[in-house]
Every structure is written in C-alpha cells, then in structure tokens.
Amino acid sequence: MAAATTSPIKIGSIGEPVLLRNVGKPEALTVAGYRQRGGYKALEQALALDPAKITETVKASGLRGRGGAGFPTGMKWSFIPKEAKQKYLVVNADESEPGTFKDRVLMEHDPHQLIEGSAICCRAVGASMCYIYIRGEYVEAAGILDAAIADAYAQGVLGSDVLGSGFKLDMVVHRGAGAYICGEETGLLESLEGKRGQPRVKPPFPAVVGAFGMPTVINNVETLCCVPHIVERGPEWFKAIGPDEKNTGPKLYAVSGHVEKPGTYEVPIGITFQELLDLCGGVWKGRKLKAFIPGGASAPVLLESDRHIKLDFDTLAKAGTMLGSAAVMVMDETASMLQVAKRSAKFFNHESCGQCTPCREGTNWMEVLLTHASHGEATEDEVDLVPKVAKQIGGNSLCALGDAAMMGVGPIVEKFRAEILAEMHAAAAHGPVHGPAAHATVGDPLLPVLQGV
Amino acid sequence: MSAPAERAVAELPTLPPEAKAELDRLRKLYPTERALLLPALHLAQKHWDGWLPEEAILAVAAELGLPPAEVYGVVTFYDLYHERPVGRHRIRVCTNVPCMLRGSAELMTALAETLGVEEGEVTPDGRCSFVHFECLGACEQAPMMMVDDTYHGDLDAAKVKQIVGGLE
Ligand SMILES: Cc1cc2nc3c(=O)[nH]c(=O)nc-3n(C[C@H](O)[C@H](O)[C@H](O)COP(=O)(O)O)c2cc1C
Numbered sequence: 001m002a003a004a005t006t007s008p009i010k011i012g013s014i015g016e017p018v019l020l021r022n023v024g025k026p027e028a029l030t031v032a033g034y035r036q037r038g039g040y041k042a043l044e045q046a047l048a049l050d051p052a053k054i055t056e057t058v059k060a061s062g063l064r065g066r067g068g069a070g071f072p073t074g075m076k077w078s079f080i081p082k083e084a085k086q087k088y089l090v091v092n093a094d095e096s097e098p099g100t101f102k103d104r105v106l107m108e109h110d111p112h113q114l115i116e117g118s119a120i121c122c123r124a125v126g127a128s129m130c131y132i133y134i135r136g137e138y139v140e141a142a143g144i145l146d147a148a149i150a151d152a153y154a155q156g157v158l159g160s161d162v163l164g165s166g167f168k169l170d171m172v173v174h175r176g177a178g179a180y181i182c183g184e185e186t187g188l189l190e191s192l193e194g195k196r197g198q199p200r201v202k203p204p205f206p207a208v209v210g211a212f213g214m215p216t217v218i219n220n221v222e223t224l225c226c227v228p229h230i231v232e233r234g235p236e237w238f239k240a241i242g243p244d245e246k247n248t249g250p251k252l253y254a255v256s257g258h259v260e261k262p263g264t265y266e267v268p269i270g271i272t273f274q275e276l277l278d279l280c281g282g283v284w285k286g287r288k289l290k291a292f293i294p295g296g297a298s299a300p301v302l303l304e305s306d307r308h309i310k311l312d313f314d315t316l317a318k319a320g321t322m323l324g325s326a327a328v329m330v331m332d333e334t335a336s337m338l339q340v341a342k343r344s345a346k347f348f349n350h351e352s353c354g355q356c357t358p359c360r361e362g363t364n365w366m367e368v369l370l371t372h373a374s375h376g377e378a379t380e381d382e383v384d385l386v387p388k389v390a391k392q393i394g395g396n397s398l399c400a401l402g403d404a405a406m407m408g409v410g411p412i413v414e415k416f417r418a419e420i421l422a423e424m425h426a427a428a429a430h431g432p433v434h435g436p437a438a439h440a441t442v443g444d445p446l447l448p449v450l451q452g453v
Numbered sequence: 454m455s456a457p458a459e460r461a462v463a464e465l466p467t468l469p470p471e472a473k474a475e476l477d478r479l480r481k482l483y484p485t486e487r488a489l490l491l492p493a494l495h496l497a498q499k500h501w502d503g504w505l506p507e508e509a510i511l512a513v514a515a516e517l518g519l520p521p522a523e524v525y526g527v528v529t530f531y532d533l534y535h536e537r538p539v540g541r542h543r544i545r546v547c548t549n550v551p552c553m554l555r556g557s558a559e560l561m562t563a564l565a566e567t568l569g570v571e572e573g574e575v576t577p578d579g580r581c582s583f584v585h586f587e588c589l590g591a592c593e594q595a596p597m598m599m600v601d602d603t604y605h606g607d608l609d610a611a612k613v614k615q616i617v618g619g620l621e
C-alpha cells in the first residue's frame with residue numbers, strides 16, 4: 001500500500017460529500033478498505049447488467065464531461081462502434097488548466113473510485129484496456145494509483161476475470177512529461193503513442209479512430225468518478241441535483257487566488273459564485289472583490305457585478321464565458337489585471353504546440369505586447385491590439401487551445417482597459433509597478449517572429 | 454582483439470538493467486514499441502542524473518528501435534525532459550496566476566538570494582537549480598513549488614530558505 005498523500009487537506013462541501021467522501025480516509029487506498037466504505041458495489045452491479053444498459057443509465061443521468069467541454073458522457077460512450085475488436089478507455093488525468101487541482105485530490109485520496117468508474121466505463125463500451133494518462137508532475141498521485149492498481153489486480157478487481165464475471169480488463173498509469181496541450185484529447189493520444197503532443201485534425205473523432213487507431217473513449221477523472229454513484233444510486237438521484245435537466249450532479253469547484261480558504265469544494269452544480277465565495281470564507285483579508293474567472297485560464301473573466309451568476313454550463317455560456325474545468329480564480333481589489341493578462345498570455349505562448357500560425361504567432365504577440373505595456377513601453381494602440389490579435393487566433397486554429405488563448409486574454413484587456421492603461425502610464429512615469437519579478441522574457445518583439453518560435 | 458566494427462556496436466550506450474526490466478513489464482500493455490518512449494525517457498533521465506545527455510538519447514533510441522532524431526524531437530517538446538545538466542535537486546516554482554496572486558515572485562527572489570544563482574543556472578557545487586513553471590495543479594496551496602518529486606505549499610520566503618537549506 002502506498003503511503004497516504006502528504007498534501008494538506010483543503011476541501012469543503014454542502015452536505016455530505018459524494019465524490020470527496022474518502023478524502024482524509026487513508027484506509028480507502030486499499031481494495032479492502034474501499035470496500036468497507038461501500039466501494040466496488042457499483043462495479044458488481046454493472047457487471048450483472050447488459051453493457052448497453054450501463055450507457056443508458058449514464059445517459060439518463062445527464063452527466064456532462066468535467067474536463068472542460070461539458071460533452072454528454074453517455075452519448076460519447078454510445079458512439080463507440082460495437083463491432084470493433086479492440087477498444088480503449090483513456091483517462092484524461094493531465095489536469096494542466098491553470099487553477100485546476102480537483103483531479104489531483106480525487107486521485108491522491110480515492111484512487112479506487114477512479115478505478116471503479118473506469119472499469120464500469122470499460123464494461124459499458126467493451127474496452128479491455130485502460131490507460132490513465134497523468135501529468136508527469138503528479139508523481140505522488142501516480143504512485144498512489146500504481147499501488148491501488150496493483151492491489152486491484154491482486155484482489156481480482158482487475159485482470160483476466162474482473163470480480164469473477166469473466167470480463168477481462170487491464171489498466172496502467174502512463175506519465176506525461178509536462179505539456180498543457182497533452183490535455184487536449186488528440187494531443188493526449190499522440191503523446192500516449194510516444195510522439196510530440198500535437199493535436200490531430202478532427203474528424204475522425206477518437207470514438208472512431210483513437211488510441212493506436214482504435215475506437216477510444218476519453219474521459220476526465222472527475223467524470224469517471226461520478227459513474228459508480230450514478231450506477232449505485234440511479235440516474236434520478238443524480239438528476240435531482242442541479243438547476244435543470246442539462247446541468248446535473250455534484251460538482252467539484254477548485255477555488256484559488258484571493259479567498260480566505262482556497263480548496264476543492266463539492267457542491268451541487270449551479271451554485272452561485274457568491275454562495276461559493278461564502279463557503280470559501282469570502283475574499284481574503286477583508287478586501288473587496290474585483291473579478292473572477294469561472295473556468296480556468298481559458299475562460300473569459302467576469303466582473304464583481306456578476307457575483308450572483310450560477311456556475312453551470314449553460315448559464316455561464318450564455319454570459320459569454322464557460323464552466324470549463326470549474327477552476328474558479330478570484331481576484332481582489334489590489335490585483336493587477338495587466339499582470340494577470342500578461343501571465344496568462346505567457347502561459348498560452350509557452351504551451352502552444354506551434355502547428356498553427358495564428359496560435360503560435362498570436363500568443364507570442366499577446367505576450368510581447370502585454371510585457372511592453374507592463375514596462376510602460378507600449379502605446380494605447382498596442383494595448384488595443386491585444387484583443388484584436390486574440391480574435392484572430394480563436395476560430396482560426398486547429399484545436400481549442402487557440403480559442404482558449406483568445407478567451408483567456410482578450411476579455412481581460414477589453415474589460416479592464418482603463419486600469420491597464422493607467423498601470424502602463426504609471427510604469428512609464430515611475431518604472432514598472434510590479435518590478436521585474438513577473439519574470440517576463442522579452443527582447444526585440446520581432447525576434448520571436450524571425451526565429452519562428 | 455575484436456574487429457573495430459564489432460567494438461563500435463558493443464560500445465553503443467544502453468539502458469541500465471532495471472530500466473530494461475520495467476520496459477519489458479510495460480511492453481505487454483501497449484500495442485506499439487513507440488508508446489514506450491515517454492516511460493523510457495523518464496527511466497533514462499532518472500539514471501542519467503536528471504537530464505538526458507546524448508548517450509541517454511541513443512540508449513533509448515536503440516532500446517525502442519527508433520531514429521535518434523525522433524527521440525530528440527520528443528525530448529524537446531516536453532518541459533520535464535532536460536537537455537542540459539541540472540542540479541542534484543531540481544526546484545520548480547509555480548508562477549501561474551493563482552500562485553502569482555499569492556506571492557510566487559517572492560519565492561523566486563528568495564531562491565535567487567539563497568542559492569546565489571539566477572533562474573536556470575546550477576549552483577557551483579551542483580546542488581540545486583531552479584526555474585519558474587506553469588500551474589502545477591496545487592493552487593489551493595499557493596504559492597507553491599516542487600522540489601524534485603515533492604510538492605511544498607503555503608510558502609513564503611522564509612519557508613523556501615528553510616527547505617532549500619535542508620537539501621543535501
Ligand atoms: C488545450 C486543452 C487542454 C485540455 N486539458 C484537459 C485536461 O487537463 N484534463 C481534461 O480532462 N480535459 C482537458 N481538456 C479537454 C479534453 O480535450 C476533453 O474534452 C476531455 O478530456 C473529455 O473528457 P470529459 O468529456 O470527461 O470532460 C483540454 C482541452 C484543451 C483544448
């Protein structure tokens with residue numbers, strides 16, 4: 001058995017948590033302990049069902065993917081062609097969207113919940129092999145998963161005869177090596193196959209041509225962790241949680257930034273931002289709220305005046321932003337939105353895989369322009385160029401990283417234009433307000449273009 | 454004495470036996486050899502003191518039957534593979550937005566001060582090197598950093614100096 005995680009426990013919930021119920025219960029790291037806490041009943045139930053019925057149940061629950069796009073999970077499983085000889089489940093445990101850490105908590109504290117959900121998915125679609133693609137930095141979580149998988153083999157939960165049902169299932173943890181783009185599902189598949197993680201053109205979709213050319217389901221860790229509970233308690237239970245038919249179930253929100261108690265919060269999907277903020281003890285140091293980003297660095301920023309918005313897929317989409325990975329980043333009145341915009345631009349520039357010119361060049365220009373602005377060396381027109389560049393990336397690139405770069409940077413500059421210009425003019429007059437500490441790498445703005453990076 | 458051609462073959466770098474054994478275990482779980490490239494590079498980097506000299510690249514390429522250029526292409530794509538020597542202890546400071554909002558710049562300054570080197574350099578005794586990094590997925594502990602394989606969270610300059618002081 002692997003040692004329990006050394007991470008400090010920082011969680012909260014409204015009512016008894018479901019997904020987080022084993023956090024801080026190290027006995028759940030073994031098959032025996034997990035069973036004692038009610039685990040692996042859902043897998044037993046699922047093995048007794050017709051596989052198509054499992055998919056129907058997940059469909060009926062209204063579960064939508066927790067990885068970012070919110071695609072209906074049951075529908076995704078139903079796309080897998082029945083007749084294919086070899087099919088795969090690939091678990092997306094890359095979790096590299098800035099602000100997101102919920103999947104790490106799930107894996108470190110409750111590896112068997114993920115193994116159980118994954119096994120049920122494999123049974124439903126007829127996959128005999130499951131790869132858990134985990135970001136390379138999660139060494140501790142990978143070790144905990146490795147140990148849990150070894151125990152699951154030893155106890156007959158995995159292997160040639162899953163729980164005596166005759167169903168065969170192998171599972172292995174595959175470590176990434178530090179690249180945000182490997183969270184994008186086809187970049188992930190390339191990486192799994194031992195290549196650079198450069199996204200593929202879709203179609204064909206992974207459900208038809210996925211890992212090693214075979215039909216593949218790719219699901220997020222949290223998505224799969226919901227599955228055992230849906231099987232056990234029924235789709236009606238899941239559907240009863242949340243504001244409407246299309247936004248259902250318990251949801252993990254990873255709250256970070258300027259709040260008193262950052263952490264992973266399990267609450268009904270569709271909680272308002274203000275309610276979530278209250279659960280986190282409010283803005284830190286008694287300060288005032290300035291802005292928040294509801295779904296990771298890829299989601300357009302919202303303002304203080306949006307504080308009563310419901311944090312669900314459709315309400316946020318209507319407001320021009322997105323739930324994404326439900327990473328809620330909070331900024332207080334002292335935060336510099338120029339620094340936030342610049343840091344996010346730097347992130348997208350660093351993580352662009354470089355295949356598409358608008359994404360590769362555009363993310364670089366956004367970083368260069370915002371770095372100049374923070375040194376007080378840009379003109380107002382150059383600041384206004386940032387959202388324009390952003391719009392030329394989005395929709396003109398192969399994968400959704402391009403759209404993310406547009407949404408994550410452009411709206412900050414548009415919505416906080418006056419503040420950004422004021423900081424720029426102050427920097428021009430008195431030197432950069434935030435000093436060189438932001439670790440910008442900038443030289444001649446033409447250099448990156450000339451170097452083609 | 455062996456013929457020169459034979460000697461050249463015999464001298465090709467190879468992976469250590471533990472790495473080969475682990476790859477043999479994994480081989481049964483993947484339909485292609487190429488899929489073992491990331492695991493093989495992780496194992497090689499562990500063996501070659503935390504980075505991938507040419508020798509390591511050639512050993513991995515030989516093990517998996519891949520052209521070295523393909524292996525280089527992959528190595529340069531990923532942030533966790535290093536093409537240059539690194540410190541015995543590798544420190545990665547998260548400076549993405551949530552950590553930035555809670556003071557990651559202070560950690561970077563503290564590291565430069567206490568180690569006496571700039572970001573990306575190795576201390577003269579080979580003990581440490583530090584770099585800034587993208588979000589490490591532990592923002593509830595912001596600001597945070599990773600030392601080798603371990604996360605350290607809820608940091609300030611004093612804690613950083615204490616942690617670094619405790620490294621061999
Ligand atoms: C740039 C980029 C990064 C992504 N990173 C992740 C990630 O780290 N984890 C994840 O689950 N999904 C990530 N996604 C979404 C995946 O492409 C995919 O939609 C998801 O894994 C599907 O699983 P779900 O339906 O269970 O959400 C990312 C997408 C993009 C465009």
Ligand code: SF4
Pocket residue numbers: 181198199351352353354355356357359360397398399400401402403
């Ligand atoms: S949009 Fe960006 S990250 Fe996505 S494939 Fe194109 S260059 Fe790569």
Ligand code: FES
Pocket residue numbers: 098099100547548549550551552553587588589590591592593595597
């Ligand atoms: S921003 Fe530092 S760990 Fe996420």
